[in-house]
Amino acid sequence: MIVLRGITKRYRAGEETISVLRGIDLTIEDGEFVSIMGPSGSGKSTLMHILGCLDLPTGGSYELDGMEVAKRSKRELAELRSQYIGFVFQNFHLLPRMTALRNVELPMMYAGVPRTKRRQRATELLYEVGLGDRVRHLPTALSGGQKQRVAIARALANSPRLLLADEPTGALDQATGSEIMTLFSDLHQSGMTIVLITHDPSVAAYAKRTIVLVDGSIVGEEVRE
Amino acid sequence: MNFGEMFMSAMASLLANKLRSFLTMLGILIGVASIISIVAVGNGGKRAVVNALSNGQTTNTIQILPKELVVPGLPQPGQVLSVSQADLDIAQQFSGVERVDYTITGQTNVTAGTHTINASIDAGPDYLNTLAQFQVIKGHMFQASDVVAARPVVLLSNTLAGKLFGSGNPVGGIVTIGGTPFQVIGVTASQQVNLFSLFLGSDYAYMPATTCQNLFPTWGITEMDVQTRPGVNQDELANHIVTALNVNAGDANAFETSTGFLTTVESTINRVTSILTLVIGAIAGIALLVGGVGVMNIMLVSVTERTQEIGIRMSLGATRTAILLQFLMESVMITAIGGLVGILLGTGVGVAVSAITHVPTFVQWPVVVFSFLFSAVIGVVCGLYPANKAARLNPIDALRYE
Known part of the structure; x- marks a missing residue:
């Protein structure tokens, strides 16, 4: 379970202080599929960075699985990312010189999973996302949709408690985008907690709950059945 | 991530830029090769001379020589x-x-x-x-x-x-x-x-x-x-x-025995070789210094080029230490491989000199081990700043870097 209470984030830009998040209160239950919508500059990326333990809030409290994250060291944040968080990015962010298999193995390598076990799990994950025949391919030999599937397999490698996706269909065409969204829906069906950041209402609609963020504050919430 | 994996990963990264890696190695390679070959030739020559001189040493003979013949130079007045x-x-x-x-x-x-x-x-x-x-x-x-x-x-x-x-x-x-x-x-x-x-x-x-x-x-x-x-x-x-x-x-210095003669010759050779070693050592040291600066420079370029990769690795759970060690490993491998090839090249030069001049060369293990360790240390020293720079990147900025 994720509990955010009064999360604020301020940056200093020269003399000025810019408030990007102005007191976010949000609870996400285990197994929920939540989308966060908002125009650019609304603070949704910053919110995702904080949720993904890439950044610390200026104020407030962030409870992840009962642990307080807001006051952690950089090393502890890296460990939290390794064990609890899986990232899926708009531009896939695969390492170009590594095969699909190696890319999926990478988070397990940092988590200290032994080689054979790692290789086996990475192969299984690639089969699960439908890339069983692309295991040895380099990212350059894969289509956009295939790259995003590798990225999803990689995000799932350490069995994270939270899957964070930042505009996962942003660089894909309509058809491929909906394939990827179907994959997210399937993952949600199997019990994965997913937080999706998007500015596209049709993508946000795949989630059961949509949070609308404007100017660093939550201004609306929609729950679907 | 264990040592073997870090090694393989660094190797893959070096092989991805073969020419660049080789050129970066060159400074270290030349420095080490010149140290190894000079020390080998110097020691070999010294040994050859001392062996040739002490061959004549027998148990029941004392050789006595005029000292002037031993220490070449202008004869002193009255010198024998x-x-x-x-x-x-x-x-x-x-x-x-x-x-x-x-x-x-x-x-x-x-x-x-x-x-x-x-x-x-x-x-x-x-x-x-x-x-x-x-x-x-x-x-x-x-x-x-x-x-x-x-x-x-x-x-x-x-x-x-x-x-x-x-x-x-x-x-x-x-x-x-x-x-x-x-x-x-x-x-x-x-x-x-x-x-x-x-x-x-x-x-x-x-x-x-x-x-x-x-x-x-x-x-x-x-x-x-x-x-x-x-x-x-x-x-x-x-x-x-x-x-x-x-x-x-x-004249209290007119004659001396061959034992004294040997000692004198040996100390003269030692003096000459130690001056030579010092000069060559200084040149090799400069080559190594320049090589080390080259390594640091390339590592800084590499860190900048791979900023996004660093961000991705951090988002996947890499700690600062893991990033630091990754780049340090690459830098150490450049200099260590450069050192290793330099040792082989230097030994080869020694063998070639030996074949041409008929003076045996003598490669000393301590010098080889020292050269290798020294080049690895250069890798650590020159890689530390770039690797630390990589490790201190903010993951968010690194991810956004294009």
């Missing part, structure tokens, strides 16, 4: 340049002395038929332990009676015999030395590595000392060989004789 008959007589008077011989060294033309070669002439007794390097390979050595009678007989070195007689048998032939015909009675092996070949070349002739004295009365006796009786304290006797000779010469 050669051994005189009086000196030989002084040595003969000591009770522990069995017999006193002497050798003469000079340089003159040797003629056989139409061939004339300028060769070194060594003259001495019929048998001397110190002349063990004169291995007779054809014919025979002259007899004691030849020395007494001052007969014109000579042994030629293998190379000299070849130059004078071609492929024909020189033994029994006639050569003219100083206007006198000599009968060639034997051929000695021309050793390529001994003191004589190093300083005088491998063309030499050996004749009875008496014959040489009659023919070239102006040549001085260069060495006194004192054979001692069994059970005599040689060092003590040698000191007594040298002291007596010095008193006679009126």
Whole structure:
């Protein structure tokens, strides 16, 4: 379970202080599929960075699985990312010189999973996302949709408690985008907690709950059945 | 992430930029290769000279030489340049002395038929332990009676015999030395590595000392060989004789023993090689420094180029330490491989020098190990700043970097 209470984030830009998040209160239950919508500059990326333990809030409290994250060291944040968080990015962010298999193995390598076990799990994950025949391919030999599937397999490698996706269909065409969204829906069906950041209402609609963020504050919430 | 995986990952990264990695290695490679080869050649040469000199050391002979011959330079006024008959007589008077011989060294033309070669002439007794390097390979050595009678007989070195007689048998032939015909009675092996070949070349002739004295009365006796009786304290006797000779010469530094001679030569060689080593070492040090700066520069470029990769790795759970070690590993591998190739290249240069000059080279393990470790340390020192820069990147900024 994720509990955010009064999360604020301020940056200093020269003399000025810019408030990007102005007191976010949000609870996400285990197994929920939540989308966060908002125009650019609304603070949704910053919110995702904080949720993904890439950044610390200026104020407030962030409870992840009962642990307080807001006051952690950089090393502890890296460990939290390794064990609890899986990232899926708009531009896939695969390492170009590594095969699909190696890319999926990478988070397990940092988590200290032994080689054979790692290789086996990475192969299984690639089969699960439908890339069983692309295991040895380099990212350059894969289509956009295939790259995003590798990225999803990689995000799932350490069995994270939270899957964070930042505009996962942003660089894909309509058809491929909906394939990827179907994959997210399937993952949600199997019990994965997913937080999706998007500015596209049709993508946000795949989630059961949509949070609308404007100017660093939550201004609306929609729950679907 | 264990060491083996870090190694493989760094290797993959270096192989992705083969030319760049190689060029970066070059500075370290050249630095290490020059250190290894210079030390190998220097040590080999020193050993060769010292071995050649100590070959003549035997248990029952003391060699005494005028010191001026040992330390080349301008003769001091009154400095003794050669051994005189009086000196030989002084040595003969000591009770522990069995017999006193002497050798003469000079340089003159040797003629056989139409061939004339300028060769070194060594003259001495019929048998001397110190002349063990004169291995007779054809014919025979002259007899004691030849020395007494001052007969014109000579042994030629293998190379000299070849130059004078071609492929024909020189033994029994006639050569003219100083206007006198000599009968060639034997051929000695021309050793390529001994003191004589190093300083005088491998063309030499050996004749009875008496014959040489009659023919070239102006040549001085260069060495006194004192054979001692069994059970005599040689060092003590040698000191007594040298002291007596010095008193006679009126100069406390006129003579010294071959042990002293060896020590002097060795310390002279050491002085020369240590100066050489220092100079080359300084040049190699500069090469290594420049190489290290090159490594640091390329690592900084690499960190900048791979900023996004660093961000991705961090988002996947890489700690700062993991990023730091990744880049440090790459930098150490560049310098360590450079060092390793440099060691091989330096050894190769040493072997080549040895093949050309016939002076054996001697690669010392401590130098090899030190060079390797030193190049690895350069990798750590020069990689630390770039690796730390990578590790301190903010994951969010790094991810956004294009």
